[in-house]
Amino acid sequence: MAMKHFTIQDAATMYGVKEWGYGFFGINSKGHLEVYPTRDENLSCDIHEVVTHLHKKGIRTPVTLRFPQILATRVTELNEAFHKAMKEYDYEGDYQGVFPVKTNQIKEVVDHIVKAGYKYRYGLEAGSKAELMIALSMNLHAEALVTCNGYKDESFIRIALLALKAGRNVLITVEKMTELPLILKVAKELKVEPLLGLRMKLNAMGSGKWESSAGDHAKFGLNTQEILDTVDTLERRGLLDSVQELHYHIGSQITDIRKIKAAIKEATRVYAKLVKRGVPLKYLNVGGGLGVDYDGSRTTFHSSMNYTMEEYAADVVYTTKDICTQEQVPVPNLLSESGRAIVAYHQVLVVDVIGLIDTTHTKYRVELSGQEPQILKELAYTRDNISVKNFAEMYHDAITQKDELITLFNLGYLGLDDRAKGEILFWEVCRKLSRILSYKSLKYIPEEFQDLNKSLADKLIANFSLFQSMPDHWAIDQLFPVMPIHRLKEKPTLSATLCDITCDSDGKVEKFIDLKDVRDEIPLHEPKSGEPYYLAFFLVGAYQDTLAMRHNLFGSVNEAHVIVNEDEDFRIQQIVPAQTTDDVLKSVHYDPDELVEGPTRRRKISANSDANEALKTALTEQRKLHTYLEMN
Template structure:
């Protein structure tokens, strides 16, 4: 039975039982039970479920694994982590994150003024680091945060930022935040985001600039504020070797600065990089969290011993590792595009072309022993009949009958096949694909899939006790040809053949908790899906903090239309009873409404 690679990507967060996909926590509810519960409250369209317990699980794993490595290696530095807010700034994610991380003193990383305000407001005295390019206002905010009592480190990306820190320090007489230096390493990362590191990366100071920064700090009596060096060589690295090289390089930079006299320098921030498994076909991450943490601790300990300096505190970010698994997108299937190819739509004549007659006989006479042979024959016959149509030898009814009979033959053949015939199905997949139209927008909910061809695990949440036999392409409801997940024979997605007039069918998209929310775009003016936080109290499941998909009128307001003007113009041209109906539509979301939507 196809388990959709759940053993590769789910980290035991989900499991299949009685044909249903279930959450492996507390009373272990099925995802379909959550969908039905929220739809009872009249929330339709796509749904985004957030699972705060999975945020807590990842934070706990991160800290426990690093602390175990520190203990095992008799390492004298401490482990710290900060969550980079750029990965997911939404309050329905951030508030549970802060609550789950409080016992570990888990901090936040900000890369803009708005993110820094979030950190200053909600962070509970855990570390705050500030990355990215900064102007004077942003640096001043850092000084204000320090005045508020926050443990904040401004990590400079260029010497001009350091000069601005000096300027603000003199102008305000506020206490100076800790200062970090982002270093541009020679060694790069691996995977899709490898360009984040390396000598040509966007961020960081060269060796010459590091020494100049040292001089500026010393000259302006801010030397004691230098506490951290920082590097980042890429998100979700699939190979650990580049990390080891980067650790050696950054470790030696740290040690050299210590030996130059940077007495308060006590931390190395290794950025992100922890891999997240998105593939449901084969493992792409070649290391474990334990190996990652052990390599960090062991390498930095060795360098500190060689250079006779104290072992640095270790900071990490790894926001994707913390957040990716915490959200699941579920969208209902609206239509299967072979649904018109049913027997009741046949328009057979009294006298039919010979190939149509033969197709009809293949359909009636098919048995398990000849299923593959007849399926191949039907595909050949269809191709011949389409050529005859182009030449004008058969009419539109004949063409329709050919398409319907071929599809019926294929579906009947598949029903006879055992699971070991999947390779045969893959070989002819282009002929038997099914198009599944889902009530969602790829651009809004899976922007990385569209933008950088990022994989996400995809599977139905029901029918999992049945063999999925349809080679599936997924269409969203945007009027854009890019709004499709095409069938890939090298990474084949098989879904079930269902009768949507009789039953619902929902598709889940997993590992979508990192970046997808904030990067989602209002293409065709579809807004975010309805969002729900799923929490567990003893054995009771609670659906909380429900944020409904935006109303059409609110979306128009977001993109700066004068909504009062819109209402006024429409109202002036319509009778009151018709405008009342229109106003109801304006106050609903853009997703499609059908029986099962």
């Protein structure tokens, strides 16, 4: 029977594009990855063509591609989801979102979000003085809110209150009791009545990696008694009208919609009880946590979510109205601080594969002459006779034989040639076993063989730094979708993991998304000599830019902002060059001029002045270049 031809539909299924891509990504008839920035199939462009175009302009990989239209789409979808739910449930309040700047502080990103959100009176949330300066500089709608969260000192509070006095809608969230006297002191000095929010600690918890950020032991927020004490203090001072908002946050990337429902029920009860006590609350802020389905599984797994944005908005709106109706109080205007869901999709990291590490000797096969040591004959026998009937026994023999091989070598009874042949024979046994385990006739695979494919996986070297471009994968095991951006009409022949170019054993990607589980390897193509092979990491738009680390002094990568036009065309709106070697050296307090002169000035080198000058020239040229490998 002829083998089935590999199709782009097969590739889409293999990499799960339809599931995690959420309509923003697909595969075109060329077998290239396509982006649909408005989730409209009539507006798209070929990502491989974008990378090729940039390469011709001298912008090499690794490169970050930003799609501003995706940002606009996500801002619109979030606001419309709430407006649709409010219309459906006859909700008499309003919705205003704020984007938390901490999620992605890149100027162009915030600019695009503010522009897209202007008609929705979409605001910004600042958690530091620097972020507040960013928020106040933006061209926000006159009614848009700037919310100030996190711990604050007097200068933070002063800037916020001065901005309020100047006409901006700046709302200060009280995170702890000691902040309130300071806020009131500065407000009195400036002769301005503050706009205040009260952040409460809910009993309800989130789900996923950040569920411990809520509850009784949360870092931020006031407990019930502290909220009552704050209300009493403000009432005594005649400032109760300044309390505009009740706020809570139960964690980032909430995976389970039931947790969201539980939190909004509890929070709305607190809101209603405070309103009944005479607190003139205007807003209920449901915080962040709206998730992103990184693996496309629609589950409560930490890299997924079991709900949609529309379900999220509908549940928040319905539950709030239901509780307020029970309590017979007016519904609040709703605020949310979704960040991850807004920015994750807009950013794609494209890297080039620069090599393959053959850890299992796939390019070699051993044929014995009969004169080899007995241990090699035994390994060869195991390789030639392992079958579906005896694979467990034979594999155990191979493990024992390999151990004996190393022992004999260490005792001096075997030479290097013998050791090399023995290692090749062992891996031949493993590869044959892997093929046996793939037989459909096998109803049960023993647990000891579950990790075999991982040990057989090839290692592809990709020209990037995991610590610079995807620190969350290293730090908290965050999964990001990864796949080739071309050759998607070809069936992959490799089962691989990825290594970056840092001098760190942790600089690797060995966990990949899967609809049913986490994969230890991913199907990829064998690189062709003289041709680039590009891989892309997706959904990296949230947090990765600012959390990036300069491990090995690899700096930021090249960046291109891409606008998709009709007729599958595109234009490069902006290019942000990668950090140069000069940039990263200065960031750790070196003087590049001294480093260029150092090799010749600090040592008494007289042997070859021409070489010294050539070295100086090479170092001078490198100062202007980016820190990644320059591949042809």
